[in-house]
Amino acid sequence: DQQVKQNSPSLSVQEGRISILNCDYTNSMFDYFLWYKKYPAEGPTFLISISSIKDKNEDGRFTVFLNKSAKHLSLHIVPSQPGDSAVYFCAASAINDYKLSFGAGTTVTVRA
Amino acid sequence: KAGVTQTPRYLIKTRGQQVTLSCSPISGHRSVSWYQQTPGQGLQFLFEYFSETQRNKGNFPGRFSGRQFSNSRSEMNVSTLELGDSALYLCASSFEGFGNEQYFGPGTRLTVT
Numbered sequence: 236d237q238q239v240k241q242n243s244p245s246l247s248v249q250e251g252r253i254s255i256l257n258c259d260y261t262n263s264m265f266d267y268f269l270w271y272k273k274y275p276a277e278g279p280t281f282l283i284s285i286s287s288i289k290d291k292n293e294d295g296r297f298t299v300f301l302n303k304s305a306k307h308l309s310l311h312i313v314p315s316q317p318g319d320s321a322v323y324f325c326a327a328s329a330i331n332d333y334k335l336s337f338g339a340g341t342t343v344t345v346r347a
Numbered sequence: 348k349a350g351v352t353q354t355p356r357y358l359i360k361t362r363g364q365q366v367t368l369s370c371s372p373i374s375g376h377r378s379v380s381w382y383q384q385t386p387g388q389g390l391q392f393l394f395e396y397f398s399e400t401q402r403n404k405g406n407f408p409g410r411f412s413g414r415q416f417s418n419s420r421s422e423m424n425v426s427t428l429e430l431g432d433s434a435l436y437l438c439a440s441s442f443e444g445f446g447n448e449q450y451f452g453p454g455t456r457l458t459v460t
Contacts, residue, residue: 237389239389241389269448271451276453277453277454278351278437278439278451278452278453278454279390279437279451280451281448281449281450284448324389324390326390332403333378333380333395333397333402333403334380334392334395334403334405335380335382335390335392335449336392337382337389337390337391337392338389339387339388339389340389
């Protein structure tokens with residue numbers, strides 16, 4: 236079963252505006268969450284992560300928010316740039332599980 | 348530092364054949380994981396190896412197997428290929444496998460005809 240869900244398969248945003256990507260999870264044992272970005276013909280690249288003991292983590296233009304009670308996390312990209320056009324995957328892991336569970340991905344298109 | 352490398356990058360096989368894919372992790376990384384990516388399915392976990400030991404396995408049939416060598420390089424094998432095995436196979440390495448970001452290779456695109 237899909238324990239990590241990204242319900243929006245695509246997102247279109249104007250350059251300079253905020254991109255908000257959402258992710259929901261069902262496994263309450265997950266305690267580490269990551270976002271990956273993937274361009275065609277390349278492997279996913281790590282963007283940002285957050286531990287379950289935090290509710291926010293920032294890295295430059297990227298901020299991840301975690302709402303444990305709602306089992307929901309989001310990735311904010313501000314400002315969005317054309318190079319941000321890619322597929323974004325949300326992933327989660329549980330302690331001692333040694334694997335990542337991925338969502339199906341959200342394709343972001345940044346319009347000039 | 349060199350990234351994760353995977354060989355071959357592209358592969359075409361016919362049903363019933365078997366295939367072996369190779370992954371060389373980042374130097375110093377001891378954990379190697381394999382994932383299958385198909386359209387609309389995201390990345391599905393296959394297995395994870397650490398110091399030559401399989402620590403976790405995903406929900407794939409026994410036709411999918413893997414191993415890790417003492418230098419941390421890993422191979423995965425798929426026997427009796429089926430059309431549904433056509434996918435991008437990604438390898439990722441990390442220092443310890445948990446709580447560390449995994450670094451992905453470019454993948455091997457397998458097409459089964």
